[in-house]
Amino acid sequence: MSSINDSKTAILSTVINFELYRKSAQLFPKNTKKYVIDGTNGMHGLQSIFYMMKKLRGKGIEWLVMADEDVLFQNSELVSEIIQKMKKGNYTVCGVRDGGLLSHRNYNPFLINTFFSIINFKEIESNWDKKQLVKNDFVLDNEFDDDIKGLKGMYDVKSLYEPYYVFYLWLRRNNKRFLFLDSNHPFEEDQISNTVYFENKILLHHTWFARAYGTNEKHTKRINAIFDLLNFESNIEVNPVVFKDKWYYLSAKVSKWIRRIMRRLRIKKKEERIK
Template identity: 60%
Template sequence: MDNSRIAILSTVINFDLYSKSSQFFPKNIQKYVIDGRNGMHGLHSIFYMMKKLRNKNIEWLIMADEDVLFQDTKIVFDLIDKMKSEDYMLSGIRDGGIISHRVYNPHVINTFFSILNFKELERIWNRNEIIKNNYILENEFMDDISNLIGSYETTSLYEPYYCFYFWLRRKNKKFLFLDTEMYKDQISNSVFYNEKIFLYHTWFARAYGNSDKHTERIDDLFNLLAFKADEISNPIIFRDKTFFIIQKMKKNYRRVVRKILKIKNLGKK
């Protein structure tokens, strides 16, 4: 496989954690970061990703948050081989029924980790179509979820980014849903492929360095990986300098509109 056409993207809110976790990311591929400290995440991050990464000759994009700790990166490339040979568009972990504290829609993934056929995404990309897919019909997706032992809601629209994955599914793109188990701390989860753990997801990235409880818990997972503090990661970092201001302006505009409508409704009484 040509690693020059594989990249890894992280939307980061805690750069101290990223400076450690990224040292365990897959080697010899380009690392990109979206600076999420201005509030950019989820669907906004996906849209910004396309703005910055289109036409960079990327075929496969690994998406991993800074609280993802890779145990065995070779398995990531094995996954890509499988996805390529069996025409999968995306792989990841269901956002309901499989992680104890994620009880939402099992027909889409949680964005903490995924592998995406970026070349195909570039070919079909349509932002307006994606936005219009923020809905779900009852019994629309016929996954066999009978083996899910956790709670879930098949009609959940909990995350705004769900529309991106609904859009892909409605275009008949294949998803490879991976297996996971809760770690002994009952917060983190381990992710499997072919019954072998290849990464841990710690959750609560924002709390690392700010909460003793979560810092100690995450450091315990680092200890499983034989952390070496002398290794350095040098990603290309993207930051939308106008994002926070624009979002604040939109929020204020919506607030003003609501007030105007409220005054108008009062005047009709």
């Protein structure tokens, strides 16, 4: 493992399985500040992004690597090379398309999946506008000109499958450049995990099913097989800065309850108008 020679680069993980994180984080680039959002209370996706901006703004971070705990780096030194390419090419976001590459992700190919990404946090921080961001929950015909004809898998250019898509749609509609990485399923006995490449070099393996690690025999064995592939023997103590919104579970329940009531009231008013 090598370090990123940039003190203004950090790594953030939204974690639901701390047992897995304590192992996988040892494969993260060394000497890089690690932050964790505790997702054991249900926080993830778009809400995690909002919380990320709340907790990390003003900390002097220029580049932020977002990596789930089921991401196992094989060549973490490539992160530094990717950032250098992003700087030179004026890219704001780097990641893997959420359609057209992986067998079980056939959604929007113009956007990325958040299991791994690198973002120009400084740029996003300076332009952050949550109110405008949430207005981007829609797709337009022929809006983006990416050449996706060569994608080997299924995809849906009109998909809004993930709520966090609005974050990336907001960025794209503000003319921010995306650097897309290649990915596939290279393991014959494991058609769930995928490998991510940068310029034909293996960057990392994403195992999926983080929640199941340590409790489900099939997925634990499958994930451990990749640890074995990486000759993982390290026992480094990982001490990230952990953020947790202790009221999130309750507030999410209340918000869901309010939305349900409002929906019923709208239905009732509609029925009354019809009568």
